[in-house]
């Protein structure tokens with residue numbers, strides 16, 4: 369076991385204990401090499417449970433936030449998932465592990481340079497079930513809709529309507545909402561198309577940009 373693998377295992381075990389993680393989320397966190405997704409100078413900090421800068425004023429989410437969002441989405445094998453805010457691709461890789469080869473992750477990133485970095489990272493690690501799109505994800509991604517699950521990794525002024533429309537009946541969405549004070553919402557669409565929202569609690573994300581984002 370190399371030094372990164374050892375640190376990663378410890379982090380995953382701590383999170384499993386602290387957050388009472390399901391086996392599948394624990395396994396994905398224990399497997400995905402976060403140190404290969406952060407800028408090289410942060411490699412040694414990759415297994416500390418904290419966000420880190422990835423350039424362009426953006427951050428890679430803290431591992432506990434990635435794990436919590438995966439649990440709240442109730443991801444399962446075969447799910448078709450839409451991620452808004454690829455960053456460098458770490459969260460998408462964790463989700464791709466859980467949904468497996470029968471599933472698919474469509475991830476939309478606004479900043480083309482970050483999308484390129486994410487593409488390289490995911491290719492290098494052999495993830496074939498992740499498709500990265502450079503676009504304004506505040507409008508979702510209609511060509512691949514509808515999705516079983518949708519999650520947003522940047523905070524929105526309110527829940528963008530196109531995302532609700534692109535969610536399957538029976539689907540779930542997890543999205544941070546708010547400016548200075550932000551809350552993570554779980555949105556469930558029932559089979560009659562009705563929406564139910566639950567506030568999970570306070571969080572801290574970078575702002576969502578674009579048409580349905582902050583100006």
Ligand code: SAH
Nearest residue numbers: 428429453455458459477478505506577578
């Ligand atoms: N998912 C990442 C976190 C990235 S931070 C991880 O694995 O840790 C949030 C990302 O959202 C940033 O890269 C930012 O550029 C992107 N973003 C902000 N507004 C966006 C928009 N309207 N469409 C797509 N991506 C957006």
